[in-house]
Amino acid sequence: xxxxxxxxxxxxxxxxxxxxxxxxxxxxxxxxxxxxxxxxxxxxxxxxxxxxxxxxxxxxxxxxxxxxxxxxxxxxxxxxxxxxxxxxxxxxxxxxxxxxxxxxxxxxxxxxxxxxxxxxxxxxxxxxxxxxxxxxxxxxxxxxxxxxxxxxxxxxxxxxxxx
Amino acid sequence: xxxxxxxxxxxxxxxxxxxxxxxxxxxxxxxxxxxxxxxxxxxxxxxxxxxxxxxxxxxxxxxxxxxxxxxxxxxxxxxxxxxxxxxxxxxxxxxxxxxxxxxxxxxxxxxxxxxxxxxxxxxxxxxxxxxxxxxxxxxxxxxxxxxxxxxxxxxxxxxxxxxxxxxxxxxxxxxxxxxxxxxxxxxxxxxxxxxxxxxxxxxxxxxxxxxxxxxxxxxxxxxxxxxxxxxxxxxxxxxxxxxxxxxxxxxxxxxxxxxxxxxxxxxxxxxxxxxxxxxxxxxxxxxxxxxxxxxxxxxxxxxxxxxxxxxxxxxxxxxxxxxxxxxxxxxxxxxxxxxxxxxxxxxxxxxxxxxxxxxxxxxxxxxxxxxxxxxxxxxxxxxxxxxxxxxxxxxxxxxxxxxxxxxxxxxxxxxxxxxxxxxxxxxxxxxxxxxxxxxxxxxxxxxxxxxxxxxxxxxxxxxxxxxxxxxxxxxxxxxxxxxxxxxxxxxxxxxxxxxxxxxxxxxxxxxxxxxxxxxxxxxxxxxxxxxxxxxxxxxxxxxxxxxxxxxxxxxxxxxxxxxxxxxxxxxx
Numbered sequence: 043x044x045x046x047x048x049x050x051x052x053x054x055x056x057x058x059x060x061x062x063x064x065x066x067x068x069x070x071x072x073x074x075x076x077x078x079x080x081x082x083x084x085x086x087x088x089x090x091x092x093x094x095x096x097x098x099x100x101x102x103x104x105x106x107x108x109x110x111x112x113x114x115x116x117x118x119x120x121x122x123x124x125x126x127x128x129x130x131x132x133x134x135x136x137x138x139x140x141x142x143x144x145x146x147x148x149x150x151x152x153x154x155x156x157x158x159x160x161x162x163x164x165x166x167x168x169x170x171x172x173x174x175x176x177x178x179x180x181x182x183x184x185x186x187x188x189x190x191x192x193x194x195x196x197x198x199x200x201x202x203x204x205x
Numbered sequence: 206x207x208x209x210x211x212x213x214x215x216x217x218x219x220x221x222x223x224x225x226x227x228x229x230x231x232x233x234x235x236x237x238x239x240x241x242x243x244x245x246x247x248x249x250x251x252x253x254x255x256x257x258x259x260x261x262x263x264x265x266x267x268x269x270x271x272x273x274x275x276x277x278x279x280x281x282x283x284x285x286x287x288x289x290x291x292x293x294x295x296x297x298x299x300x301x302x303x304x305x306x307x308x309x310x311x312x313x314x315x316x317x318x319x320x321x322x323x324x325x326x327x328x329x330x331x332x333x334x335x336x337x338x339x340x341x342x343x344x345x346x347x348x349x350x351x352x353x354x355x356x357x358x359x360x361x362x363x364x365x366x367x368x369x370x371x372x373x374x375x376x377x378x379x380x381x382x383x384x385x386x387x388x389x390x391x392x393x394x395x396x397x398x399x400x401x402x403x404x405x406x407x408x409x410x411x412x413x414x415x416x417x418x419x420x421x422x423x424x425x426x427x428x429x430x431x432x433x434x435x436x437x438x439x440x441x442x443x444x445x446x447x448x449x450x451x452x453x454x455x456x457x458x459x460x461x462x463x464x465x466x467x468x469x470x471x472x473x474x475x476x477x478x479x480x481x482x483x484x485x486x487x488x489x490x491x492x493x494x495x496x497x498x499x500x501x502x503x504x505x506x507x508x509x510x511x512x513x514x515x516x517x518x519x520x521x522x523x524x525x526x527x528x529x530x531x532x533x534x535x536x537x538x539x540x541x542x543x544x545x546x547x548x549x550x551x552x553x554x555x556x557x558x559x560x561x562x563x564x565x566x567x568x569x570x571x572x573x574x575x576x577x578x579x580x581x582x583x584x585x586x587x588x589x590x591x592x593x594x595x596x597x598x599x600x601x602x603x604x605x606x607x608x609x610x611x612x613x614x615x616x617x618x619x620x621x622x623x624x625x626x627x628x629x630x631x632x633x634x635x636x637x638x639x640x641x642x643x644x645x646x647x648x649x650x651x652x653x654x655x656x657x658x659x660x661x662x663x664x665x666x667x668x669x670x671x672x673x674x675x676x677x678x679x680x681x682x683x684x685x686x687x688x689x690x691x692x693x694x695x696x697x698x699x700x701x702x703x704x705x706x707x708x709x710x711x712x713x714x715x716x717x718x719x720x721x722x723x724x725x726x727x728x729x730x731x732x733x734x735x736x737x738x739x740x741x742x743x744x745x746x747x748x749x750x751x752x753x754x755x756x757x758x759x760x761x762x763x764x765x766x767x768x769x770x771x772x773x774x775x776x777x
Contacts, residue, residue, distance in 0.1 A: 134532050137570040155738045170727075174734050176533070177495070177526040180567070184525035187563050 077104050084108060088117050092150050115141035119149050123169050135176070138183045147182060148175035235274045248278040255282070407447045410439045411656065414451060417458055418652040426462055433458050446663040453686040454656060457693035465694075473548040474556065477519050479687070482680030484522060487666055488739050489764050492732055492747075492756045493606050493637040494523040499728035500768040501602045502530050504633035508600035510540045514593060514629065516585055516608040518545030521560040523606070525567055532571045540574040544593055549581050557581065584611075586618040590628040601629055606637040609710075611701035613644060623717040627771060633722060634769040636714075639704040640755055640762045643692050655692045658704075658763070659685060665758035668744045707753055707765040719769040723752030728766075732756070 099109030557579030568575030
């Protein structure tokens with residue numbers, strides 16, 4: 043039965059009762075709509091990598107708001123680190139520009155470059171990778187403050203690597 | 206009418222350009238009659254076929270007239286078709302001589318267009334005409350001066366253009382070119398034509414530079430002048446790092462020869478800008494900062510008040526990372542004081558204060574208590590320790606990145622600086638210096654050392670793979686070029702780039718009363734990681750050397766970081 047545009051005419055009580063029953067059964071089958079469950083959504087989004095998270099933020103407004111939440115990016119930055127980061131790290135990172143920026147500008151290129159380099163062993167360096175990224179991030183912040191709009195100190199991270 | 210016109214045309218041909226020669230070739234110094242062009246093309250084709258068929262064949266023809274392309278082609282062909290038996294096969298054994306022949310045999314550019322072929326040969330056809338008065342025997346290894354008795358022929362020495370490695374070297378256009386590998390094996394007075402590829406040009410470049418330095422040291426300025434011009438020509442045809450280095454060295458040598466001493470070195474703000482570009486392009490400065498910071502951080506592990514004295518503040522690029530590391534220190538950040546020393550800046554009196562202000566903003570943002578003080582001084586030796594205001598309850602670190610070696614230019618300056626440092630009672634004194642000896646007493650050894658050092662450095666810049674070259678890269682080259690100029694062209698108190706090796710600094714520090722502090726594995730790992738991030742990262746090497754860290758390009762260490770503390774005396 044297709045209703046086009048207008049409200050259904052008020053039907054006689056008997057038919058209305060039948061209609062309502064039909065609707066009830068429909069509603070009894072639970073429609074799971076992820077946007078109704080933001081906490082589950084966040085948990086799922088936490089498992090995405092950076093590019094996927096950016097893509098996810100284009101899905102809808104809710105997803106966009108969530109994906110912009112820095113705590114998701116914080117999780118991403120420290121995902122591979124065995125011990126949790128000390129609580130002092132967060133205010134520093136936030137002051138320097140936030141976790142999303144830290145990830146995009148430093149952590150991601152550093153991880154991908156080091157992944158290519160065979161000289162550095164994988165397991166050991168995760169915490170040090172974060173430390174190095176933080177240092178570079180700080181240098182980046184400082185350079186931007188120096189007034190150099192093109193803050194090129196980290197450009198070496200953007201250039202394609204001869205691997 | 207038409208016959209009349211034809212006559213005029215013939216007359217013009219006869220009148221102009223030396224008897225109807227092809228104009229384009231004439232520009233390059235070859236006289237080929239227009240009527241003979243087809244003939245010349247045929248001969249070239251034949252020659253290529255002959256040489257392609259038997260690549261080991263060398264020709265003993267002696268060429269007296271390099272501009273007569275047709276003539277010598279003919280003589281070569283006749284000889285090759287009737288192979289002589291006086292070939293010097295030992296010359297063939299070096300691999301690189303074979304290669305150019307092979308490559309040439311495959312290329313088709315030789316036959317189709319003789320004009321094009323000549324374009325690829327260097328223009329030195331004309332230029333070397335009058336170098337007979339200069340005795341090029343000085344060039345070692347007979348690289349440029351084959352040991353034959355025939356002096357007249359050596360007057361015209363040409364070589365094919367190195368160009369880029371992709372362009373195959375072409376037929377030599379005149380008298381013999383003897384590859385370096387042939388040096389010493391040419392004992393008979395026969396002449397052989399060997400092609401020179403760009404690797405050869407590079408080696409010849411180095412030899413010529415070294416010969417020029419010798420000439421300068423012996424005060425044989427006429428020879429030096431000739432050699433330096435030759436270097437400039439060779440360098441222009443050499444692509445890549447070697448060409449650039451050679452150009453800078455040639456310019457510096459020229460200054461020395463003509464006694465144009467660099468009157469005023471770059472003013473401080475320009476040199477800061479250049480160093481910033483150098484900072485951004487390659488990892489040397491970042492390595493220096495990170496390793497020194499790690500040493501300072503470890504020394505400050507338990508201090509609640511720290512004071513860092515930086516001998517060359519410049520843009521303060523070293524300190525944000527340290528401030529951040531102190532902020533995240535377990536146990537919380539200490540109170541951080543920074544004293545920055547810098548040279549007077551002509552246009553910007555407050556440069557130091559501006560840097561201090563920016564650092565203060567950073568420190569405030571991340572929650573580190575920060576104080577800054579700036580000192581302007583012409584020389585570190587002018588700093589009085591009392592001015593620095595070291596307080597008794599603070600841990601002091603002194604940091605010098607490339608600031609100590611200029612002190613060696615004036616007698617007594619380095620000792621004064623070291624004793625000032627001692628009176629500041631630092632917990633740690635970090636030094637980063639170039640790993641090279643550019644302070645020897647003799648010019649030639651300094652020159653050769655510098656040549657090798659800066660060749661490696663430029664090589665590493667090239668390895669950064671920036672194509673097309675960015676402004677940063679070019680500025681970095683200028684930055685290094687300034688150093689080259691100072692090492693080669695200056696002397697006395699002006700020569701401030703008096704680099705010394707780690708071993709030499711160790712001895713000096715030991716005598717002054719310092720003992721080494723070993724940089725730990727943290728610093729090593731961090732440095733390795735940093736280098737792995739750079740394009741060309743496989744070329745950079747971190748080495749540990751008795752507690753000091755050295756960063757080098759392939760096998761050559763280029764800068765060294767070391768840390769020092771006052772010798773703890775046994776007496777209480």
